[in-house]
Amino acid sequence: MLFHVRMDVRIPHDVPAETAARLKAEEKARFQELQRSGKWRHIWRVVGEYANYSIFDVDSNAELHDLLLSLPLFPYMQIQVQALCRHPSSLHDDDR
Amino acid sequence: MLFHVRMDVRIPHDVPAETAARLKAEEKARFQELQRSGKWRHIWRVVGEYANYSIFDVDSNAELHDLLLSLPLFPYMQIQVQALCRHPSSLHDDDR
Amino acid sequence: MLFHVRMDVRIPHDVPAETAARLKAEEKARFQELQRSGKWRHIWRVVGEYANYSIFDVDSNAELHDLLLSLPLFPYMQIQVQALCRHPSSLHDDDR
Amino acid sequence: MLFHVRMDVRIPHDVPAETAARLKAEEKARFQELQRSGKWRHIWRVVGEYANYSIFDVDSNAELHDLLLSLPLFPYMQIQVQALCRHPSSLHDDDR
Amino acid sequence: MLFHVRMDVRIPHDVPAETAARLKAEEKARFQELQRSGKWRHIWRVVGEYANYSIFDVDSNAELHDLLLSLPLFPYMQIQVQALCRHPSSLHDDDR
Amino acid sequence: MLFHVRMDVRIPHDVPAETAARLKAEEKARFQELQRSGKWRHIWRVVGEYANYSIFDVDSNAELHDLLLSLPLFPYMQIQVQALCRHPSSLHDDDR
Amino acid sequence: MLFHVRMDVRIPHDVPAETAARLKAEEKARFQELQRSGKWRHIWRVVGEYANYSIFDVDSNAELHDLLLSLPLFPYMQIQVQALCRHPSSLHDDDR
């Protein structure tokens, strides 16, 4: 089941630089783990912004919520989730 | 080069039903043509709305504009385009 | 799997009164069918507006989309869907 | 009498972690007390956000205001309240 | 129990003038009936707009919804309702 | 001459608790003084928010501005003012 | 007593051209009458828009409302009114 997610990262400027760097490193590691598992199916950077559009492929709403909550940068992100479904005209099997 | 596109279809209720049906059939044909060519890389329906999120893979801004203008439903769509780029942490080659 | 849905009904004033009355009757019948099936779990009117908040309990995003599309008033509704999940502090089993 | 409430929690990042943890524990206790009393009838997490949709069942506007003000996280929440009423087509007795 | 209501009237310009005049006359009669009953406690015009702020004093959410639905101009009004309660500092008994 | 005023109070969380308590006490005293004078004609709490709707009865725009500026919480309030006038259909003499 | 007013004119395209021309001529005549009386103190066109910013000098809210309602284009205008007062630092007597 697919979901469209936009994440905007807003780290306050008074968070110490080392804390921010550590969080970003942990975020990258967690992201790649989820990407390898197939749960975080796509990610693209929005040009000019500290933001991404992502497509998640999960078994339930609850699984998606738990994945997003597990992100180290979650406290500093504004997240918008929209449920997706297969487009009836699509010829591609995997845009399910 | 990838672009994120959201399309909201708003066909006024006084467009004759046959006209709307014909436009939708033409839209589907044109969409599948572009999907086969690889230009319209992904499409997903937004649950509960007459709208989609799409990812286009084109050679230039101008090519994307021409593709969108060629859609039979273009006069009845509100379209938002955002330029994308590869996420530096991504392990997938094709989220280019 | 639960979803929060807000529906705002906007029937243009030049839709003939009989058409509107027929659509509303069909909507009521379809609504009660879905309510009986347990898919349309809750519905409440928003005081002072021609709108409702509803909770749907479905097996997938696609099932929700198909249910909403099957509503006779769908072409005249603005619909917003948000995925829900169980609150970790809840003592109630059925707020799943 | 039912009310639809959306709560968005925004704890500033410079609130000490212990303070935040204590407030959340107190919030959970107060929430469960209100849930047991039947006043806080439903609660659902919004997927991907630190937010919930809730349904309150109270005797008056004033009772609802007092309940919301009594929440330990009230100073850090943005709250929107909308009065609800029974939908005339509903077959369920308790969507009153 | 008090509610704050803002009503914006938007009669489409292609509604026949006689229809609009009749609706306005019916609206005035219904309004004065509700004002006399004490349910429609206050009304003020917003300067420069075809809109009003009103205070309703009703026994329940459902009663308010029924009153608003009974207004002849309801189909042409955009209505926003907010639940009110007595301010703790107020010295006036009737700002209840 | 009547004015509709909405006040949203936003005291930053790093204002010391004693300062906030003192400001609120001063605000209450000033409010009751203005209420007794008849200038601050109505006040209602917005359910679930740290906000009020008020009706002021003043002789001029300038008098209203001076009253609002004299409120101890003014620096922490977001205030919206709208000029009102008597509704032509009103049967009440004092909704002037 | 001064008020800041923004007026946006939106004449629907299916209003007959003669009707629109007549309304505009009547608007101009009424405007100049109010300008001569000193009530409509200033008017400026917003560059690129069918809109103006105006300053009215009236004795009361009610007088302003009556003046705006008397404008022949009132049914086709979106109007926003804000109460003004003299700036304490101003050296000009007539920015009262």
Added chain:
Amino acid sequence: MLFHVRMDVRIPHDVPAETAARLKAEEKARFQELQRSGKWRHIWRVVGEYANYSIFDVDSNAELHDLLLSLPLFPYMQIQVQALCRHPSSLHDDDR
């Protein structure tokens, strides 16, 4: 003196196709006349929208307003104007 202008064209779907075609042809002719004169310094299409960003180089606000009003599609355009000035760091003489 430079101005940034965004124009969104919204031709209602019930304007006859010939009228729309004639207006677009007239718009193109007028546009090219202004482009040749140097007044309409730049124009770019916004990808995916019936809209453009333009830079005008005029002697006064009034001249810009007159130019925009002279456009055949003016009645069907939503126009936003922002005054520009030379950036102090710019090395280019003609970004004046």
Added chain:
Amino acid sequence: MLFHVRMDVRIPHDVPAETAARLKAEEKARFQELQRSGKWRHIWRVVGEYANYSIFDVDSNAELHDLLLSLPLFPYMQIQVQALCRHPSSLHDDDR
């Protein structure tokens, strides 16, 4: 050449009181200098807000930008500028 300017002053609460007082005194002096020169033609307070509407009369966009940048409170103001022009119906010579 006239411009409509709205200024909203937002001094963060942790700016020391003396700094704020000094900035306000400098702002007043600079304002009166510009008012005397005829460049800052009108200023009015927005009732209930720390904001003003102003009319500037300058020779160019650049002159306006330099004037606004020279204001001591500029770093704490949100400023919106709109180009104005004489209204064709105006009988007043100085609403140029």
Added chain:
Amino acid sequence: MLFHVRMDVRIPHDVPAETAARLKAEEKARFQELQRSGKWRHIWRVVGEYANYSIFDVDSNAELHDLLLSLPLFPYMQIQVQALCRHPSSLHDDDR
């Protein structure tokens, strides 16, 4: 390939003055380097705001993202990017 970019600079008031001054000097140097290379084709100040409209001429979305990320003030800017294309009516070769 051209892009329209709006940049709003928001340096928090508690960033030390020397840090801000250094960042601005570095920004100016980097800007001029990009301007000389032809990548940052146009820049204009928005009158009255700490903001600019710019036109970039780059080979790809990714190149634009890298350029914007390389700006020393990037962490303090809000950036909006819109893809542009040549207007079909344009007579100028370089509005490509």
